[in-house]
Amino acid sequence: MIVGELKPFTEIKKMIRGYQRILVAGCGGCVTVCQTGGLQEAETLARLLNMDDPGTTVESLAVPRQCEWEFLEQLKTTVQRCEIIVSTACGIGVQAMNEYFREIQTLPALNTRFLGMPVEHGVFVERCQACGECMLHLTGGICPVARCSKSLMNGPCGGSKNGRCEISPEIDCAWQLIYERLKALDQLERLLVLQPPKDWSHSRDGGVRKMVREDLMLDDGE
Numbered sequence: 001m002i003v004g005e006l007k008p009f010t011e012i013k014k015m016i017r018g019y020q021r022i023l024v025a026g027c028g029g030c031v032t033v034c035q036t037g038g039l040q041e042a043e044t045l046a047r048l049l050n051m052d053d054p055g056t057t058v059e060s061l062a063v064p065r066q067c068e069w070e071f072l073e074q075l076k077t078t079v080q081r082c083e084i085i086v087s088t089a090c091g092i093g094v095q096a097m098n099e100y101f102r103e104i105q106t107l108p109a110l111n112t113r114f115l116g117m118p119v120e121h122g123v124f125v126e127r128c129q130a131c132g133e134c135m136l137h138l139t140g141g142i143c144p145v146a147r148c149s150k151s152l153m154n155g156p157c158g159g160s161k162n163g164r165c166e167i168s169p170e171i172d173c174a175w176q177l178i179y180e181r182l183k184a185l186d187q188l189e190r191l192l193v194l195q196p197p198k199d200w201s202h203s204r205d206g207g208v209r210k211m212v213r214e215d216l217m218l219d220d221g222e
């Protein structure tokens with residue numbers, strides 16, 4: 001899931017200064033799970049904005065996933081009544097809204113943080129950097145790109161202490177975890193296989209990424 005956190009209220013207020021008819025649009029996907037941008041949070045933000053400036057009209061609603069245009073159709077009537085949209089989705093949702101509703105601007109209420117998961121109530125941690133070349137089958141299911149502070153691909157840097165990373169004692173050394181996991185799986189021999197440098201053209205450094213699934217595409221005229 002994509003993990004995001006709400007921007008400071010003052011920052012959101014500054015963005016919408018001068019607008020009177022506002023729509024706060026939530027997303028029923030990832031940001032609902034991390035409780036920062038679902039319907040409940042969109043409604044709360046709308047109430048706060050309205051309390052802060054009672055002269056404004058602030059509506060709120062949410063769609064199942066803001067990153068899919070097919071769900072945005074249902075917002076059309078509400079959008080027509082508004083001057084500005086404040087989205088509590090991640091950055092993908094904000095951009096999907098801006099591409100779909102070209103006549104009106106959608107502003108971000110969240111800071112999109114990372115791809116992660118909840119490990120305990122209220123604690124979310126990064127687990128994937130979407131590098132485009134998954135190697136979890138080689139590392140016991142623990143991602144060294146996302147979880148090693150130096151994204152090392154071939155074993156530890158040598159700085160870990162008591163299983164903790166030298167960059168931050170608050171996090172586990174990813175390569176210690178990988179070692180322990182492979183040992184438990186009786187697959188330590190995997191560590192002897194050198195991984196070549198990553199082909200970063202599969203990642204962000206190579207530009208905007210795209211995936212085409214021809215089997216899902218519609219024929220012309222369908």
Ligand code: SF4
Nearest residue numbers: 027029030067090093
């Ligand atoms: S818009 Fe962002 S937060 Fe919402 S479902 Fe899509 S990826 Fe997840």
Ligand code: SF4
Nearest residue numbers: 148157165166173174
């Ligand atoms: S201590 Fe471990 S997690 Fe930290 S940078 Fe070195 S190898 Fe990576």
